[in-house]
Amino acid sequence: MSPKRYDVAVVGGGPAGLCAGLWLARYLHTVVVIDSGDPRNWETRGINGYLGHQGIRAPELRAIGREECTKYGVDFVTGVVDTAVNETGELFAACLRDGTTIEANRILLAIGIKDYWPDIAGLERCYGETVHVCPDCDGYETRDKKTIVVGSGRKAVGLALALATWTSKIVICTNGEKPDMNQALLDKLKVLNIPVLEAPIQRAVSEASEIVGIELEGAMSLDCERLYFARLQRFDLICELLGARLVTGGHILQRDDLRRAEAGDPPEHPLAADRGRRSALHLLDPARGRANLRLSGLVRKDRVAKC
Numbered sequence: 001m002s003p004k005r006y007d008v009a010v011v012g013g014g015p016a017g018l019c020a021g022l023w024l025a026r027y028l029h030t031v032v033v034i035d036s037g038d039p040r041n042w043e044t045r046g047i048n049g050y051l052g053h054q055g056i057r058a059p060e061l062r063a064i065g066r067e068e069c070t071k072y073g074v075d076f077v078t079g080v081v082d083t084a085v086n087e088t089g090e091l092f093a094a095c096l097r098d099g100t101t102i103e104a105n106r107i108l109l110a111i112g113i114k115d116y117w118p119d120i121a122g123l124e125r126c127y128g129e130t131v132h133v134c135p136d137c138d139g140y141e142t143r144d145k146k147t148i149v150v151g152s153g154r155k156a157v158g159l160a161l162a163l164a165t166w167t168s169k170i171v172i173c174t175n176g177e178k179p180d181m182n183q184a185l186l187d188k189l190k191v192l193n194i195p196v197l198e199a200p201i202q203r204a205v206s207e208a209s210e211i212v213g214i215e216l217e218g219a220m221s222l223d224c225e226r227l228y229f230a231r232l233q234r235f236d237l238i239c240e241l242l243g244a245r246l247v248t249g250g251h252i253l254q255r256d257d258l259r260r261a262e263a264g265d266p267p268e269h270p271l272a273a274d275r276g277r278r279s280a281l282h283l284l285d286p287a288r289g290r291a292n293l294r295l296s297g298l299v300r301k302d303r304v305a306k307c
């Protein structure tokens with residue numbers, strides 16, 4: 001039996017992919033959302049700042065999104081898309097790890113990003129509760145808390161400065177790395193009284209999911225109530241398989257015959273959902289997205305032009 005052919009295959013069923021699927025289906029396209037069930041924020045205990053859904057858990061939000069999409073006829077497939085090819089120039093074939101192939105006229109990538117974790121024992125017990133990555137998402141809950149920022153360079157300084165909105169009790173730990181901070185960055189930290197420690201961290205100390213401190217090499221320890229890590233994130237590499245090239249900082253460079261859409265992370269749920277919606281609309285009508293082309297996906301330029 002030949003595989004079912006869709007107008008659009010959305011790869012990734014997080015807020016971005018679900019919202020894209022919903023909008024494409026509302027425009028009467030046949031849509032399949034393929035999802036591997038490994039979202040970035042699985043660990044979070046509750047989503048903050050999503051209007052009407054304060055504290056909702058990630059699986060609940062997805063379940064609501066899937067239910068809405070299903071009402072519009074969106075199909076769902078569970079699986080990992082390993083490759084996406086368009087050898088014929090006509091159709092994309094999304095090839096799943098289990099050997100299934102799904103054909104679609106267009107592919108929209110909404111694969112999210114993944115965080116690189118610092119190698120610190122015990123962090124996983126607190127992640128999503130008192131250990132975080134995003135000041136926008138969890139800064140409010142960090143008010144007046146003793147907070148450790150793990151990282152180095154501009155990224156760590158930027159995170160510490162962002163967190164200074166909510167707390168003045170911040171220490172940066174580079175975890176054995178060189179601080180990699182020029183005088184201008186150090187001056188900013190000085191103004192806010194944010195020290196930088198370089199000793200390697202041996203483990204995170206916690207009570208249940210509450211982080212209470214870290215132990216550093218040299219029998220030092222440091223109390224804390226929150227820990228943020230400032231690390232680079234990565235795309236999983238399906239984008240490269242489509243022929244696009246990834247560059248540092250999470251941006252996608254387009255191949256000539258592919259339209260670049262998403263670059264960087266949709267940092268919060270509302271943004272991710274909005275970018276999913278805008279990607280969908282842009283896929284339907286490229287002119288709409290031109291003013292602010294920050295969308296999620298890669299689509300063939302010629303196909304877009306024909307829509």
Ligand SMILES: Cc1cc2nc3c(=O)[nH]c(=O)nc-3n(C[C@H](O)[C@H](O)[C@H](O)COP(=O)(O)OP(=O)(O)OC[C@H]3O[C@@H](n4cnc5c(N)ncnc54)[C@H](O)[C@@H]3O)c2cc1C
Pocket residue numbers: 011012013014015016017034035036037038039040041042043044046047048049050079080081082110111112113115127128132133134137138236238266267268269270272
């Ligand atoms: C710990 C934590 C807490 C957070 N808290 C908040 C918060 O409180 N408020 C807020 O607004 N935002 C929060 N965020 C940010 C939020 O999680 C993201 O903005 C949002 O999840 C991005 O949605 P997305 O759909 O782009 O990606 P994701 O939610 O990561 O979904 C991407 C999906 O694509 C799938 N996928 C990837 N590759 C493939 C493939 N090759 N084949 C098939 N499927 C694939 C994955 O399995 C995943 O399900 C938090 C993030 C983290 C890490």
